Amino acid sequence: MRKTSMMAGLVAAGVSVAGPAFAVDATQVSRKLSYNEEGVQGGLDVGIGLGGFTGDLGDETGVGGLFNITANAQPYQYIGVEVGYEGQNIPIDDARVLGGNHIWRNNGTLLGKLGPIVDKKWHPFVGVGLGLSYLHASSGSQDVYNNDWQTELPLAAGIEYRMGHLSAGVRATYRLVGGEELVEVPGTNDDAKGSLFNGNITVGGRF
Incomplete structure (x- = not known):
């Protein structure tokens, strides 16, 4: 009982000492996350890159080129948001389908980004969002492959460098994919499953 009382006393003392520090930190965090209408930045980026499916889907497809165009805004010091379109051509590498x-x-994505702007130039970030893609298989593959809608949960990480009103960056995006009915695993009636991993570089402007 005495030991329990002593531990309770130490915890209470620790909370009383740490309380002001936590209050200061909370105030600073609140200030960093407060909306600042005068400081809102908008921008437009274009990008190119490479990527493809993983898992069973990756076994039957290859790495394909992509391009994207993205509108973005930074309404908070640490928090940004972007919405964009991405087009990607993924080659089919499947013995059941002729080459070529x-x-x-075709993808649309809404992404939230978290990260500081360091020295008014560097912007490392991580992001999470929601996406929806329409997958259109070329006509020569449609005995095996289907056109399909695909939901996506993108997880992104990257860094941007700002030069005045110009910006350049690199990022990697791993997309958890749902609703795959694109193709069946060879020799089975099971839908092929997988995720999507893409990397790209971007250039754009901020205003």
Whole structure:
């Protein structure tokens, strides 16, 4: 009982000492996350890159080029948001399909970004969002591949460098994919599953 009382006393003392420090930290965090209408920045980026499916889907497809165009805003010091379109041409590498066929991926994504702007130039960030893609298989593959809607949960990480009103960056995005009915695993009636991993570089402007 005495030991329990002593521990309770130490905890209470620790809370009383740490309380002001936590209050200061909370105030600073609140200030950093407060909306600042005068400081809102908007921008537009274009990008190119490479990527493809993982898992069973990756076994039957290859790495394909992509391009994207993204509108973004930074309404808070640490928090940004972007919405964009991404098009990607993913080659089919499947013995059941003649060579030269591909899947065209049309995607729209809304992404929230978290990260500081360091020295008014560097902007490292991580992001999470929601996306929806329409996968269109080329006509020569449609005995095996289907056109399909695909939901996506993108997880992104990257860094941007700002030069005045110009910006350049690199990022990697891993997308958890749902609702795959694109193709069946060879020799089975099971839908092929997988995720999507892309990397790209961007250039754009801030205003």
